[in-house]
Amino acid sequence: MKGVLLINLGSPDSTNPKDVKRYLDEFLMDERVIDKPYLLRAFIVKGIILNTRPKKSAAAYKKIWWDEGSPLIVLSERLKRKVDDLTHVPVALGMRYGNPSIKAGLQELADQGVDEVLIVPLYPQFAMSTTETVLVKAEEERKKHFPEMKFTNIPAFYNHPDYVRVLAASIKDELEGKEWDHLLFSYHGVPERHIRKSDITNSHCKIDGVCCQTNSPAHQYCYRHQCFETTKQVVELLGIDNSKYSTSFQSRLGRDPWIQPYTDATIESLAEKGIKNLAVVTPAFVSDCLETLEEIAMEGKEDFIAAGGEQFYAVPCLNDNDEWVKVLSRWVDEWAITETANA
Numbered sequence: 403m404k405g406v407l408l409i410n411l412g413s414p415d416s417t418n419p420k421d422v423k424r425y426l427d428e429f430l431m432d433e434r435v436i437d438k439p440y441l442l443r444a445f446i447v448k449g450i451i452l453n454t455r456p457k458k459s460a461a462a463y464k465k466i467w468w469d470e471g472s473p474l475i476v477l478s479e480r481l482k483r484k485v486d487d488l489t490h491v492p493v494a495l496g497m498r499y500g501n502p503s504i505k506a507g508l509q510e511l512a513d514q515g516v517d518e519v520l521i522v523p524l525y526p527q528f529a530m531s532t533t534e535t536v537l538v539k540a541e542e543e544r545k546k547h548f549p550e551m552k553f554t555n556i557p558a559f560y561n562h563p564d565y566v567r568v569l570a571a572s573i574k575d576e577l578e579g580k581e582w583d584h585l586l587f588s589y590h591g592v593p594e595r596h597i598r599k600s601d602i603t604n605s606h607c608k609i610d611g612v613c614c615q616t617n618s619p620a621h622q623y624c625y626r627h628q629c630f631e632t633t634k635q636v637v638e639l640l641g642i643d644n645s646k647y648s649t650s651f652q653s654r655l656g657r658d659p660w661i662q663p664y665t666d667a668t669i670e671s672l673a674e675k676g677i678k679n680l681a682v683v684t685p686a687f688v689s690d691c692l693e694t695l696e697e698i699a700m701e702g703k704e705d706f707i708a709a710g711g712e713q714f715y716a717v718p719c720l721n722d723n724d725e726w727v728k729v730l731s732r733w734v735d736e737w738a739i740t741e742t743a744n745a
């Protein structure tokens with residue numbers, strides 16, 4: 403029997419600094435997130451970052467936390483419930499870090515008799531710190547606890563016409579009747595090194611401003627290319643002029659160079675250039691979370707106004723948008739039917 407596991411990033415269990423520390427430990431000790439040899443990674447994470455960051459992050463989480471819990475978890479659960487209602491196969495939810503775990507999600511499916519699972523990483527663009535680590539972790543859990551299960555996964559959907567259409571429509575609906583001068587596409591950043599590591603040609607990605615616009619098989623795994631491509635396809639659909647949008651990357655951690663331009667500097671420079679009404683969309687995130695609700699909608703807005711801006715609109719993520727639910731459910735049903743036909 404077939405079933406689906408939606409996988410998102412995950413959040414701490416609460417805003418208590420101890421829970422935040424446990425979550426950050428699991429997250430940052432992932433070799434696909436802080437990609438240093440184990441001892442160096444343990445020194446950086448446990449010896450440096452975990453001494454100060456949990457308190458700071460807990461304070462940020464407190465600002466966005468809901469009565470029902472972490473927005474990312476609550477919104478992922480709502481999405482899961484709606485997709486479950488619309489599809490013809492059981493749907494479960496797992497988080498790469500924290501709870502509910504990937505193992506718990508697989509157990510929920512196994513308890514319903516599922517032995518063929520469609521893994522759906524809830525990341526439009528591929529990155530080793532997101533899609534890849536989710537697939538590796540799911541496979542580890544399969545081997546250890548569910549060896550009889552068969553897995554298939556959906557690839558990154560950054561340029562899938564259905565995804566681009568619902569994203570564009572959600573932006574259009576949100577900005578209807580609002581006066582905006584510029585639309586910023588802000589994606590989560592990654593270290594430049596991660597882009598080079600994921601380059602299957604070993605030579606294409608030079609992060610020189612040209613490579614991501616030059617066709618290459620490397621783009622199947624190039625996060626930077628895929629972000630620019632999502633932007634390009636959405637603005638084409640919405641008919642937005644070149645001068646009225648930009649792409650940037652947020653949430654840098656550490657001293658290594660991350661992919662640029664950085665969102666904080668871009669927001670400031672747009673205000674300094676005279677943009678008064680700025681809209682920001684965050685398409686690397688399927689669900690609103692700390693990085694969209696705090697870093698963009700609170701900090702980004704504050705920085706924009708301080709630099710001379712007037713109106714700031716943070717466009718919500720797709721969350722449990724009904725058109726998005728229909729698209730995900732159709733992808734699931736198409737897989738379920740095709741697999742059955744081939745069986």
Ligand SMILES: C=CC1=C(C)c2cc3[nH]c(cc4nc(cc5[nH]c(cc1n2)c(C)c5CCC(=O)O)C(CCC(=O)O)=C4C)c(C)c3C=C
Nearest residue numbers: 411412413435459474529531590592655686687691692693
């Ligand atoms: C959407 C894609 C994401 C990529 C790519 C990504 C890479 C990445 N992240 C960190 C470090 C942190 N990220 C944090 C929060 C966070 N990151 C994502 C998504 C991506 N991360 C989400 C959805 C969230 C929010 C989770 C939530 O509970 O709402 C955090 C924790 C918060 C904080 O302390 O700032 C860290 C740390 C790295 C190092 C990285 C790439 C290497």
Ligand SMILES: [Fe+2]
Nearest residue numbers: 590591653693
């Ligand atoms: Fe992150």
Ligand SMILES: [Fe+2]
Nearest residue numbers: 607613614624
């Ligand atoms: Fe590239």
